[in-house]
Every structure is written in structure tokens, then in C-alpha cells.
Amino acid sequence: MPLYDLHCTQCEGIFEKLLPVTGLHAATTCPYCKQQTNATPALNAARVGLRITESWKPRTNAERLAGNGVAGQGTSTRKIRNSVLHNCKGHSCSICDLP
Secondary structure, three states: OOEEEEEOOOOOOEEEEEOOHHHOOOEEEOOOOOOEEEOEEOOOHHHOOOOOOOOOOOOOHHHHHHOOOOOOOOOOOOOOOOOOOOOOOOOOOOOOOOO
16 A cells, blocks of 8 residues: 555645555545545645746856856956956955956
């Protein structure tokens, strides 16, 4: 007999029970609310499908390194070095626009 995750229609509880395949959708007692409910299998991850609704492609090297919507020091595309991941050397950094 397979072990099923069952969904109680009375209290919305989810519980496990060993049932024969012929016992699905038959009346069973919920261990939480003690009410009679149909042995309805609970929705599990194997039955859930994910759908991608949008895709993102980087427009610049800075977005490629750090992700979508990045702003701040080191993300300007007008600079020769536009990496977000840089070691700032201080007073003469071409990325941070320090004098």
C-alpha cells in the first residue's frame, strides 16, 4: 500500500495515511479535526509546474557581474573600467571619480 499525503476538506490539514489505490477518494477520518473527509491526495511538488514569464539579459558588463538594476559607483558604462568588482586605490580611482 502506498503512503499518501491527504488533504482534509474540513480543517485544511494535511496528514499521511497508508491507503490502497482503490481507497483514494473514499471517506476517512482526519487525525486533526476528527471529522470524516474524502481521501483526497494533497498537492505535491511533483505536480506543480513553474512557468517563466519573463527573461532578463544583461545590457552592460556591470549588469553581467552584479545583476539587474545595479546602480552606484563602478557601474557607469562611460568609464574605461566599468567593473563593479574592483579594488579602489583611493585618490586616483577612475571608477569612483575621486580627484
